[in-house]
Amino acid sequence: MEEKLMIPKWVNKHNELYTAATRHPFTLSIRDGSVVFSAFKLWLGQDYIFVRAFVPFVASLLLKAWKESDDDSDVEVILGGIAALNDEISWFKREASKWSVSLSSIVPQKANLEYCRFLESITSPEVEYTVAVTAFWAIEAVYQESYAHCLSDGAKTPEELKETCQRWGNDGFGQYCHTLQNIANRRLEKSPEDIVLKAEAMVIRVLEYEVEFWNMSRGET
Template sequence: MEDGMTKRWLGAHKELLHAATRHSFILSIRDGSIDLGCFKRWLGQDYLFVRAFVRFAANVLVKLPKDVAETDIDVVLGGICALEKEISWFRSESSKWGVHFDTLIPQKANEDYCRFLEELSASSTHYAVVLAAFWAIEMVYNDAFATCLETDAKTPSELYDACERWGNAGFKAYCTALQQLADKHLQMSSIDIQGQAEQAFLKILSSEVEFWNMSCQ
């Protein structure tokens, strides 16, 4: 099968991809040197992010044209259902780590990222662009956290569950399904839309880097 557009982007933007998926925050989980204060900061901020991400994902579903294949809708719907479990997981972690979500204030990198998701949700954004963005957001977490599960990783046992959540094989399969979906619709789109999708992909990678940076401060 011919390579899809997203695979070409991954090859063309290796440095930024590496910065987003092998950030020092992730590497410090992997080698066991993580400052747990950073982990707690990430946990709280990511809970706020995921709440915004649910709205974004719901908007992706709404944007899908009525004549797309039912299996395409199922992939996005499955992702939204998974987010419900993700939110429950964050809530159970909140008591485990003593992080109180109700008094949290979103930090700038988080606000900026959530604002970008809102911009993507505008009615003028083509559905192929948001499908590509949806894939990119999930792919970064899968790729990053999967490294913390490798056999030579020294991931602290209390953080293993977090890494498993996004690094497991089922989540990888879901990311691959999202990628194939994005590729299929990008292929049917104009060059202009394809260009917009690549820009969104790049913005997501840099927003993920900023998000990890924020967690380490």
């Protein structure tokens, strides 16, 4: 049967890239227990910088939802996302102190800078709500799928990293990503072709940036 919803269709069509982002050697090394802790610490510091840049993007999405959405509950879902990010920033600070990572001295690496710059560019009012919410789903879904895999049957994730994996791999976060996907699918169903094409290109770019981001922790950038 042909898939009518756009996101599952794109995940299928771009499966190689989707898998590269959600089954990256870095997260697979967490899952099989071979991860080098220095790589984890590098990811921790870089991701803290990313999350700080992610907040204004989600705030811009909130504004777009408020102005453009046909369903009031979108605003509440996105607001919940902002609240979770507030919590996430506090968690990064606690986790960094546990691992003796000094967040104030982290220098963003090239892949991170480029991803943050991209995030800033898509805060623009010219980026339609449908395209931006699709990007939001893709960004969150990569972490959800990657870290849930580190907790699934057969995983040998080190005890010290289980809390990190829980943060994005828990069922509640999975449900939240599903809600974001539903919002994106609902909007895409009603969108003209040019918006649908822009949203598909957005998914591809996000997945590419996510792969580059993980690559930092493998010393591959």
